[in-house]
Amino acid sequence: MKVLSKPSEYGLRALMFLVTKGEGKGYVNIREMAEELDISFHFLTKILQSLTQAGFLVSSRGPNGGISFARNPQQISLLDVLYVLEGQDFLSKCLLGLPGCGDFAPCPMHNSWAVMRVQLRNLFEHTNLSEVGQSVQLERLRLSP
Amino acid sequence: MKVLSKPSEYGLRALMFLVTKGEGKGYVNIREMAEELDISFHFLTKILQSLTQAGFLVSSRGPNGGISFARNPQQISLLDVLYVLEGQDFLSKCLLGLPGCGDFAPCPMHNSWAVMRVQLRNLFEHTNLSEVGQSVQLERLRLSP
DNA sequence: CAGTATTAAGAGTATTTTATCTTAAATTAA
DNA sequence: TTAATTTAAGATAAAATACTCTTAATACTG
Numbered sequence: 001m002k003v004l005s006k007p008s009e010y011g012l013r014a015l016m017f018l019v020t021k022g023e024g025k026g027y028v029n030i031r032e033m034a035e036e037l038d039i040s041f042h043f044l045t046k047i048l049q050s051l052t053q054a055g056f057l058v059s060s061r062g063p064n065g066g067i068s069f070a071r072n073p074q075q076i077s078l079l080d081v082l083y084v085l086e087g088q089d090f091l092s093k094c095l096l097g098l099p100g101c102g103d104f105a106p107c108p109m110h111n112s113w114a115v116m117r118v119q120l121r122n123l124f125e126h127t128n129l130s131e132v133g134q135s136v137q138l139e140r141l142r143l144s145p
Numbered sequence: 146m147k148v149l150s151k152p153s154e155y156g157l158r159a160l161m162f163l164v165t166k167g168e169g170k171g172y173v174n175i176r177e178m179a180e181e182l183d184i185s186f187h188f189l190t191k192i193l194q195s196l197t198q199a200g201f202l203v204s205s206r207g208p209n210g211g212i213s214f215a216r217n218p219q220q221i222s223l224l225d226v227l228y229v230l231e232g233q234d235f236l237s238k239c240l241l242g243l244p245g246c247g248d249f250a251p252c253p254m255h256n257s258w259a260v261m262r263v264q265l266r267n268l269f270e271h272t273n274l275s276e277v278g279q280s281v282q283l284e285r286l287r288l289s290p
Numbered sequence: 291c292a293g294t295a296t297t298a299a300g301a302g303t304a305t306t307t308t309a310t311c312t313t314a315a316a317t318t319a320a
Numbered sequence: 321t322t323a324a325t326t327t328a329a330g331a332t333a334a335a336a337t338a339c340t341c342t343t344a345a346t347a348c349t350g
Contacts, residue, residue, distance in 0.1 A: 001235050001265075002147045008309060009242040016253055030326075043309055051329070062318025063327040090146050097154040108161055108277035110267055119264060120146075123257055134255035163334060175296080194298065207348030227320045284338055 008085040010039050011047045015056075015069030015081065019073050019133020038142055047085070054084040055109075073129035082124060089133075091117050153230040155184050158190045158278075160201075160226065164218050164278020172204070172211030183287055192230070199229040216275035229268060236262050 004012075014033055021036075022028045030048060034041040048067055051057050058070045069076075081092050094101035094110065101107040103114075149157075159178055166181075167173045179186040180278060191286075193212055196202050203215045214221075227235050239246035239255065246252040 001149070001231065001238065003240060004146070004242070006242070009240075013241055013243075040309060042311070045326080046328095052327090059326060060318075061316065063320075063324045065318070067326090082262065084333045087147065092146065095148060095154075096158055097149070097151070098158075108280050110273075112272065116265060116268060120261060121260060127254075130343090135253050187337060187341070190297075191299090191339095199296090199320050205348085206295065206298090206346050208350095210296050210348075212297095 004082070004119075005086060007047050008082060010037070011051060011081060011085050012043060012078065013037055014039070014048060015051070015076075015129050016133040017059075017074070018067065018069065019129055022068060027064060027068045037138060037144065050084060051081070056081065058083075060078040073133060074131075076129045077122040077125050078127045078129070078132070079121065081129070091121055149227070150231060151186075152192050152245045155182070155189060156196060156226060156230050157194060157223065158182055159184070159189060160196070160218070160221075161278040163202075163212065163214065164274055167213060172209065172213045174211040181287065184234050195228070195247060201226065201229075206208060218278060220278075222270050223267065223272045223274070223277070226268040226274070236266055 012125060014058065015036045016036060017033055018028055024069075030045055031041055033039075034044045037044070046059065048059075052059050052070075055070055057067045057077055059065070060065045094107055095113045096107050096109060101110055103110075157183060161221045162178055162182060163173055166178075174189055178184075179210055182189070193202060193204075195224045197204050197212065197215075200215055201221055204210070204212045209272050239256060240250055240258045243252045246255055248255075
């Protein structure tokens with residue numbers, strides 16, 4: 001079961017990293033983040049660019065540049081982030097991939113799946129970046145030891 | 146959010162089809178199934194082969210051959226099927242894709258994600274092929290009208 | 291037994307996703 | 321000004337997933 005795409009996984013990990021590592025500091029260097037998280041610099045850059053364009057982050061060029069939260073990470077839910085990285089139809093697709101499926105033409109799984117989707121939505125909506133970022137030990141976000 | 150792979154989607158749709166279409170009949174022709182469900186015959190064949198090998202279906206060659214349930218579809222849960230089509234680690238992966246994540250080295254999402262996984266598991270475990278197959282109108286399983 | 295419909299297996303192709311690399315422009319600090 | 325750093329766009333490559341095609345073996349029907 002692949003809930004999140006790689007860009008989403010990487011994006012969330014980077015944002016959690018930014019919560020703890022970015023405290024006090026001004027901007028956090030992207031190259032450094034990429035190394036600490038074992039993510040390709042260029043790949044991570046693209047992901048973070050989309051989060052900057054979406055208004056979650058602010059960036060600064062030049063020496064001591066990098067990224068930083070545009071608003072309090074407490075006010076950014078995982079759902080906000082995933083809508084950007086996964087697309088707006090994240091959480092609204094038919095389990096069986098049937099195009100016409102919906103409340104008025106439900107597939108056999110539609111109703112019970114709708115219940116799950118609400119729960120998933122609640123989880124992502126009520127989890128903010130600050131809480132997940134604070135609770136994590138940074139080495140946990142790495143891919144290799 | 147891609148919960149199921151295409152082979153799983155197709156496999157489940159085919160099994161639901163088999164529940165309604167296969168009642169009374171002996172074997173159901175795979176070529177006919179493929180046409181009714183808008184799935185490539187060869188692709189569907191492979192998926193059904195793995196379900197036959199897993200013991201859910203029996204097949205017969207020659208004229209009037211095809212597939213049929215090896216046991217009552219009431220006794221086959223979606224989870225049984227998905228374990229075969231998605232692999233045994235279906236439902237046990239870290240949301241953030243972190244390799245070491247587990248109860249003893251949890252990632253920031255591990256605990257809340259574990260709760261969701263249990264719910265997903267319950268849904269799939271307590272839904273059997275018979276009930277979803279019976280409740281469906283066949284045209285709902287098609288991709289195009 | 292002969293013909294044929296079907297399963298079965300695997301090679302091969304296409305598409306999508308993920309990842310890398312290159313180049314250049316813009317911005318900032320010292 | 322110079323060096324460091326991000327932004328941006330796009331070419332390319334690698335890997336995973338999805339799909340198709342070919343061939344062979346099997347087993348049923350008449």
